Amino acid sequence: MANSELDNWHDYRVVSRREIVALLRQIAEKNQLVRMLVHGEADVCVTSILDVDPDNDTLVLDRSIDRDQNRRILSAGKVSCETSLDKIRIMFKLENVRETEYEGSNALEADIPETMVRLQRREFYRxxxxxxxxxxxxxxxxxxxxxxxxxxxxxxxxxxxxxxxxxxxxxxxxxxxxxxxxxxxxxxxxxxxxxxxxxxxxxxxxxxxxxxxxxxxxxxxxxxxxxxxxxxxxxxxxxxxxxxxxxxx
Missing domain, CATH: 2.40.10.220 (predicted glycosyltransferase like domains)
Incomplete structure (x- = not known):
């Protein structure tokens, strides 16, 4: 999703680092699937958050099972992500995506995002x-x-x-x-x-x-x-x- 589109949801933007870390941890703990958009809807990887490390300002995600797609992700260096938590759609951008190792397997690492966007039909959200x-x-x-x-x-x-x-x-x-x-x-x-x-x-x-x-x-x-x-x-x-x-x- 382009920045111009994200701006349409300014009222739902989360900017507190503590809130962002808490949201990322909830997504990880509930094993929520994350749609990683490499170059828009035409190139999508379904992944999950494996670890959140605020001390090092990083989060770890599972890598794509498609080698070519992994190369495209690493080449781009940044991706857009979408997931949901308690029926609320959550979007965020990841910068500085690079390779890492997590529990003995190859994985992806990125900086913790500075902002997240929560989209929800608030008339139904209690x-x-x-x-x-x-x-x-x-x-x-x-x-x-x-x-x-x-x-x-x-x-x-x-x-x-x-x-x-x-x-x-x-x-x-x-x-x-x-x-x-x-x-x-x-x-x-x-x-x-x-x-x-x-x-x-x-x-x-x-x-x-x-x-x-x-x-x-x-x-x-x-x-x-x-x-x-x-x-x-x-x-x-x-x-x-x-x-x-x-x-x-």
Missing amino acids: MATPVTNPVRAIIPLPDELGGGTASFPLADISCGGIAFLDREHQLGEAMGQTFEGCRIDLPDIGPVVTGLEIRNMFDVTLLNNKTSRRFGCMFVNISRGNLSNVQRYITRLERERNARLAGLG
Whole structure:
């Protein structure tokens, strides 16, 4: 993929070295196949990441079984790579590709990329929200449910909606209902106001053996500004998760 195309996905670019190392390690640990594009789609090698060594700024990949293709890879010295992780498409470029030996076999070595690009349909990508000090959705209740407002802890969030827990069963059988003027207070970002349509619900048993009802909701008539704030919060959660993974690595 050309740099001009990558620029179209600037909002999804990962530039933190710790996050990049964490992502590469996850790809390696899950044995995800990596499509290595030598000269575009016409010359593709399917490989995998064998090792990530941030101390030496290198990663090791399996070499092509095709000798001629290996020569083309080494001659080019740089390749574009595509893979996926948790249903998210990931792209990156490798520079300074050279031959190496790994566990007694020939392999390819390259510099750890300075950036990676994550492509995902965020309306379907849900990010778990904190369990301790949870984010809360404030929902105005209709008269038949007692009126006033009720506060519910979030379970996850996406750019398409949220899931929350109704531990006191305040909403009853709300399947298909739409609640207008709901507020979600996102830490360090601010409140998001939107309508919420209940799309699914099911009962879950908590660690204390109490039953809670989990509602999955779709945003209704959410403004562009509010949606932008939701995306900013999801990005922050991703960065915090990757930083934790990098710290454990």
